[in-house]
Amino acid sequence: KLDELLWTFSAIDFLPHAFIDDEAAIESPILLSEDFFAPALSNLPHADVLIHLGMRMPNDVAALANRFPRIIEVVTVNEAERLAGRERYKAYRDLGHELHNFDQSKAG
Template identity: 35%
Template sequence: MPRIEFYVLSSVTPGERLRAACQLAMKAWRAGLPVFLRATDSAQCAELDELLWRFKAETFVPHDLHQDDPRAPVVIGLDEEPATEQGVLINLNPSLSPFIERFSRIIEIVNQEPDLLTACRENFRSYRQRGYDPQRVEL
């Protein structure tokens, strides 16, 4: 059963949320775990791809879009099935992934934007209804 955590940011800025996703992806990759960054749409996939190239000048995070290389250490995608099992899902999509059981850890990143807060609260309830024990982590 995956460990589920909601990382809560104090800001409303969408860019801070994406930056946190990149930092968490780098940390998981450095720990030797495969990472799937699940975006809301193709524009956000492209933004994450670009941000992973430049968010830390001294560090390279090996990544690719799912359609280009589904086995990259860090994969950016939407609702594609992950090519590896037991990795980390960083969910930026307002809905739950259809592949929850394929991951050992799921991270939802929440900021203080009202619509996102509502969606994340619903996800928290949905995880509980499915028998998971989601945890809240303040950033």
């Protein structure tokens, strides 16, 4: 679904992207992957931000933090997702990561 949304972002614009195993991945500024540790991930020199849309905590946060200087967690207002997001927040905090919270639930 995210793939479709990125193509239909605007009537006159789009966000160029590719799946991580596509040939175009090396040239794409946005990469999509369902696997935190896909082999292709370590071969891409330009990826410095990981946007995590899932509910599960990554297995090896330390390895991800070494690979990506910035990890963005997206949490919706859905109660189950909020609870999972709080658990991930606590886990990142307990590992000593610098955290910033941007609550967009009241944004217009």
